[in-house]
Amino acid sequence: MNNGDRIRLIIVDDEQEFADVLVKRMRRRGMEAAAAFNGEQALRLMRGNSFDLAIVDLKLEGMDGIEILRIFKMLDPGMPVLMLTGHGCEAAADLSMKNGAADYLSKPMDFDQLVTRALQVSRREE
């Protein structure tokens, strides 16, 4: 944890409204959150900053969630990644776990649950 005890997280989702509202809510919970709406934006953000946690939607336009997960794991192997999947996509969830994801949640999820998981995985990585 590099900046005090505030958790820094990056949210990658092509649904801009979803990413934005998550960022706002996360910030309200005392976290430093940044949103990226596609793979390129996410990589740009990663280059300039370091994050304690990434939340990545599996289904994305262009570069998909698994690819981003792999790149994140290459850029910062220590950063836990939480995947958001559609319901019933256990196969994709398994694939992301195999590729190094810390955990997954299916959309639409309960926000409090998301925060709890986020805190859990970021602590685990500490």
Add this chain to the structure above:
Amino acid sequence: MMPVRKTPSYDKLTRNITLTVISVSFAPLILVGGLIFDQFRSIYHEKVYAHLVEVVDKHKEGIDTFLREKLAEIQFLNKAFAYGQLTDAAFLDRTLRQMQQQYGRIFVDLGVIDESGRQVAYAGPYDLLGADYSNAPWFLESRDHITAISDVFLGLRKSPHFIIAINNHTDGSQWTLRATIDFLAFDNLVENIRIGETGYAYILNRDDVFQTRPPASRARAFALTPVAAIPVHSEAEGVSVSRSRGSDGETYITVSSPLKSGDWMLVYQQNWDDAFSPMIRSEFFTLVIFLLGGLSIVAMAVFISRKLVARFRLMDRETELMNRQVVESGKLASIGELAAGIAHEINNPVAIMIEEAGWVGDLLEDEKKELSCGNEVARALGQVRTQGERCRDITHKLLSFARQADSKVSDVALVPLIEEVVTLSMQQARFAKVSFELDLERAMPKVCASVSELQQVFLNLVNNAIQAMEPEGGILTIACRADGQCAAIRVQDTGPGIPASNLSRIFDPFFTTKPVGKGSGLGLSICFGIIHRMGGEIDVESAVGKGARFTIRLPFGFPARRGEQSKEVRYD
């Protein structure tokens, strides 16, 4: 679209196969058989002709020899003894007796006739000394010849006989030595030729008068008319064969040969059918065998083609059923895909709605005290969140349903699966005024089955039940409990029931009571197939007015042996 099965095409196929088999079997049979038949017939005919010709020719030789010998005997007398000696009654008598000793009673008598036709010497059993032959036909005929053999006649003695006469000249006047040949002795020569039942021989003179005894059975008016000459390759000279038509309507074979330098004719006649009776008999047997064989070929052809076509029909039906099943499960799969697509699409906006509501909730926490309607807004937000979660539940269920469109076998918990199906059918049930009554035993072992197939089975049963109760409505009871080593699932409705006549056919493919175009008639037959492949059973109990009850029994942990079990079709 269901292709309409045309039964005439099967009938046509049956006919074609039958005709092909029959023609292929009969063509060579008829060709070879006909050829052999024809060959046999002509060879047999030739043999019979040749045999008859030989027999007739031999007898002709025999008769000619007989006549020649007797003539030679008289000629010897004529040469050896002078007129004076021969006219001596004692000498003549002695000579006759010597001849009779030598030849038997062939020579009946001897006589010497002078130029005027008067018998001047006689030896024999009759009193014919001095008899006048000047007007006797044989005598007149013999006048101009050195030797003559007469036709058979009755003469003065009123008994059939013929005469050998030899003319001689002594002192310028002609005299005749004559001998009478016993008719019976001669007749035997000819009567010996007897072949078959109707074959006999006789001798005719130039005027077609019998020179031998006609056969006893022969009618006086009987006449033979030659119809066609039959050419026969034979070394016998003068023998001719012909087919003749008798006045009795029968066909005869006649063989004739000239005798006595053409004066007489030896004729052999035999009824055509009698002559060829062995041939006709064997032809008859051959024909009977041919007909029986042909009949059995036809029967076999008909039998085999019917069987074949029945098998084709069954196979076609199977194939069609399979196709339909593929189409049906494809339909289900595509419905699943569609549902999954929609669910995914809806998930995102729902997620945003829920999060935005949560965000508003977050913000509201700070401002709540200052807002007069804060509580009401919080309640409304709570409602948005609750309904959003409800949406999420629905999409999750849809996604679970579509999760496995393939028929992969896994351990399946029946109760959640049934609940899913019930949720999916809820809307339809509400429209049909059908209420569910569930009796599900939660703690139950899993069954080994394909989720999508089981879903298909339950959806089908639930659908049928709901449709049966439309529009009056009713109660749809679904019970699921363990029963020994099986799970017993009962789907019961309160609809009008199924008539007994339909009960036995209810699992048959293409059997439907729904109007044309509404039902494929496959639903229950597919269910039946699926359940049986899983090693289970499905039964129906129903009575008119009492609803219908379908009971499925599925073994717990049934090992998947789908490959072996999927096709067990018996054609016979």
